[in-house]
Amino acid sequence: MNVHRKERNIVRLCNEALDEPLDDVERHSMISAAARKLEELFDILRIDHENDHNTRETPRRVAKMFVEELLQGRYTAPPRITEFENVEAYDQLIVTGPVELRSMCAHHLMPIYGSAYIGILPSADGKIIGLSKYDRIVNHFSSRLQIQEELVKQIGQYIVKTTQPLGLAVRISAVHMCKTQRGVRASHRSRMVNSYYWGSLSSSPELKSEFLQECLALDRGNLG
Numbered sequence: 001m002n003v004h005r006k007e008r009n010i011v012r013l014c015n016e017a018l019d020e021p022l023d024d025v026e027r028h029s030m031i032s033a034a035a036r037k038l039e040e041l042f043d044i045l046r047i048d049h050e051n052d053h054n055t056r057e058t059p060r061r062v063a064k065m066f067v068e069e070l071l072q073g074r075y076t077a078p079p080r081i082t083e084f085e086n087v088e089a090y091d092q093l094i095v096t097g098p099v100e101l102r103s104m105c106a107h108h109l110m111p112i113y114g115s116a117y118i119g120i121l122p123s124a125d126g127k128i129i130g131l132s133k134y135d136r137i138v139n140h141f142s143s144r145l146q147i148q149e150e151l152v153k154q155i156g157q158y159i160v161k162t163t164q165p166l167g168l169a170v171r172i173s174a175v176h177m178c179k180t181q182r183g184v185r186a187s188h189r190s191r192m193v194n195s196y197y198w199g200s201l202s203s204s205p206e207l208k209s210e211f212l213q214e215c216l217a218l219d220r221g222n223l224g
């Protein structure tokens with residue numbers, strides 16, 4: 001095993017990406033190794049994964065789902081951001097949402113689902129990014145094992161780093177199935193709401209209030 005390969009085997013925190021995205025060979029080898037371990041788990045749980053027509057392919061299917069879907073934000077590069085010149089020097093608040101949020105909790109590996117809302121105060125002499133990129137950014141950081149407090153910050157800090165706005169807000173409202181489907185079996189309507197504010201959106205109560213009002217309107221499907 002060469003040094004390069006060894007470095008790629010270093011483990012990272014549950015919601016951190018590897019230093020380099022996996023290439024095809026590494027991805028297939030990770031799926032195969034995870035599938036073998038899932039077969040072992042099925043054996044321990046006394047689930048027949050060899051003769052049962054329902055579970056015969058399940059260990060491999062689940063391994064593939066983890067690597068290529070649910071945790072793909074750890075193994076792939078962040079989305080490419082298309083930037084446009086802010087030719088009209090637009091300097092008013094932009095709010096987008098609801099952005100569908102699908103993630104997985106770091107404690108029980110249960111789904112987290114809900115909505116994200118993003119508010120951007122662009123810099124008049126800076127760039128504007130393609131609207132769909134906000135959804136891609138949310139999807140990228142959600143596709144990791146997360147807790148909501150860190151997810152909202154990762155999304156916010158990445159947008160600030162890549163677009164250098166004057167102000168930014170990210171708000172997430174989500175259901176944690178580790179709380180609804182097991183444990184305390186909370187109501188499916190029980191949500192966690194949290195926000196990340198940066199720059200002028202952090203310092204100006206008026207901008208914060210405008211952002212929250214737009215979130216409410218978007219949440220109600222009110223097209224204003």
Ligand SMILES: Nc1nc2c(ncn2[C@@H]2O[C@H](COP(=O)(O)OP(=O)(O)OP(=O)(O)O)[C@@H](O)[C@H]2O)c(=O)[nH]1
Nearest residue numbers: 105106107146147148149176178179182183184192
């Ligand atoms: N703050 C925070 N807590 C979370 C999040 N997702 C899950 N949790 C909580 O993390 C805790 C997990 O820790 P433990 O108390 O060790 O788990 P447990 O014994 O199975 O607890 P119960 O869920 O109460 O049955 C639970 O209280 C979860 O509700 C999150 O995004 N943020």
